[in-house]
Amino acid sequence: MGFFERLKIEASGEWRDYTEHPFTNGLADGSLPEAAFRHYLAQDYLFLVEFARAYALLVYKSPKLADMREAAAGLSAILDVEMNLHVKLCAGWGLSASDLEQTSPAVEMLAYTRYVLDAGMRGDLLALKVALAPCVIGYAEIATRLASHPDANAAKNPYHFWIAEYAGVPYQEVATKARAHLEHLANLYATPAREAELIAIFKEATRLEADFWEMGWRVGQPVE
Numbered sequence: 086m087g088f089f090e091r092l093k094i095e096a097s098g099e100w101r102d103y104t105e106h107p108f109t110n111g112l113a114d115g116s117l118p119e120a121a122f123r124h125y126l127a128q129d130y131l132f133l134v135e136f137a138r139a140y141a142l143l144v145y146k147s148p149k150l151a152d153m154r155e156a157a158a159g160l161s162a163i164l165d166v167e168m169n170l171h172v173k174l175c176a177g178w179g180l181s182a183s184d185l186e187q188t189s190p191a192v193e194m195l196a197y198t199r200y201v202l203d204a205g206m207r208g209d210l211l212a213l214k215v216a217l218a219p220c221v222i223g224y225a226e227i228a229t230r231l232a233s234h235p236d237a238n239a240a241k242n243p244y245h246f247w248i249a250e251y252a253g254v255p256y257q258e259v260a261t262k263a264r265a266h267l268e269h270l271a272n273l274y275a276t277p278a279r280e281a282e283l284i285a286i287f288k289e290a291t292r293l294e295a296d297f298w299e300m301g302w303r304v305g306q307p308v309e
């Protein structure tokens with residue numbers, strides 16, 4: 086079994102809470118309240134800026150030039166591809182670049198991005214890759230599941246562009262590459278003595294991803 090599969094099994098409860106969060110099901114059938122999505126989208130812009138910073142840290146943490154090139158390609162993919170798509174998507178929802186820049190950071194966004202950056206600063210390249218795995222590989226897995234929902238591509242589903250972006254070939258390729266690089270690093274550096282540390286990082290990052298959905302989800306729920 087691959088390293089990523091093992092991590093998912095060790096964190097199966099957290100993984101399920103993240104990948105099957107009600108927010109994701111609301112995207113698939115289009116029932117997610119618009120306010121929930123808009124809140125999520127603005128925070129996700131701030132997330133992507135910090136995510137790019139984490140990729141810059143991957144460059145710094147790379148022991149070998151080949152790892153550095155891989156990380157630098159990931160950084161460009163975020164800055165030049167995912168970020169542009171995100172800004173376009175936001176524009177479609179009436180959120181301009183300056184609206185996004187003026188959004189104040191939510192604690193869930195801060196908690197998650199600070200956790201990933203801290204795991205990378207105190208740890209090595211593998212620790213940082215493990216902290217990033219739920220984001221990169223998780224979104225690819227979630228979007229693939231959502232895309233198979235009968236309502237996912239319906240013109241009336243307001244979230245079909247979002248699903249198509251993450252289920253589409255360019256993003257899936259980024260995730261496949263990230264996963265292969267993670268397996269390569271695990272073969273080199275995941276000694277049995279480090280297993281508990283790496284599992285703990287994966288579980289925590291996965292839990293914080295679920296909290297990120299929950300942050301958006303709460304905004305769409307009626308006040309009791």
Ligand SMILES: Cc1ncc(CO)c(N)n1
Nearest residue numbers: 129132219220221224297
């Ligand atoms: C919170 C979050 N996790 C992962 C991704 C995928 O890049 C994203 N855009 N946002």
